[in-house]
Amino acid sequence: MQLYRLVYYSEAADNLTIQDVKSISAKASIKNESLLVSGGLLYCEGKFLQILEGSIRPVNKLFETILRDPRHKNVNLIEFSRVKKREFEGWEMSLVFFPTSRDFYPEYIKYSGGDSFDPMSLDGDVCVAFLRGLLERQKR
Numbered sequence: 059m060q061l062y063r064l065v066y067y068s069e070a071a072d073n074l075t076i077q078d079v080k081s082i083s084a085k086a087s088i089k090n091e092s093l094l095v096s097g098g099l100l101y102c103e104g105k106f107l108q109i110l111e112g113s114i115r116p117v118n119k120l121f122e123t124i125l126r127d128p129r130h131k132n133v134n135l136i137e138f139s140r141v142k143k144r145e146f147e148g149w150e151m152s153l154v155f156f157p158t159s160r161d162f163y164p165e166y167i168k169y170s171g172g173d174s175f176d177p178m179s180l181d182g183d184v185c186v187a188f189l190r191g192l193l194e195r196q197k198r
Contacts, residue, residue, distance in 0.1 A: 059094075061144060064110045064117050065136040065185045067177035070101070071129045076155065078129065083153035095120065096146040098189045102156045106130065107177045109189055111144050137182025145186050146193075154192045165191050 070079070079101045090097065095112035108124075110117050125133055146152070156162050159175035166175060169184045177185065 059113050061111060061141050062114050062117050062138065063141045063145075063182065063186070064121055064138045065182045066106075066108055066121065066124070066133055067136055068106045068108075068124070068130040068133040070104045070106065071131055074104075074129050076101075079155065080153065082129065087152075090120075093120070096144050096149050098146050098149055098152045098154065098193055100154045100156075100189055100192060102159055102162070102175060105175065105177065107185060107189065109146065109186060111141065111146055134178055136177065136180070136185060139182065145190055149193065152193050152196075154189070154196055162192055165195070 083099055086099070090110075090112075093112060093116040095110055095116050097108060097110040099109075100107040110120055121135075124130055159166065165188060167173075169188050170176070170179055172179055180188065
């Protein structure tokens, strides 16, 4: 199976709550497991940064669903590429939530030159390293 990685950034709809985000993550985890898709999701200050990994059809189909989902707005593709291995093996969809970007500032500043959380300033590999680091931190 050829693996692909898709990284995107979006803004949450104005009425989205943290409970909605947790529900999205729980449902996505179940669906992604059945599709053999792994990944991670960061939610902070009304912004999503998500990484999906898997074969091309399921990853594309999930992204099409996200593009039509009214809970997302201003969806921006950061990267879509073929990869040699999964970076989120065993994480069908892990959610990392921070109320403010100050809560992960030390990790973020390692990868970004800016002070404010702006996923569009990062490339795909940096997004992967950043999100993996946050997930590892959360596991501890």
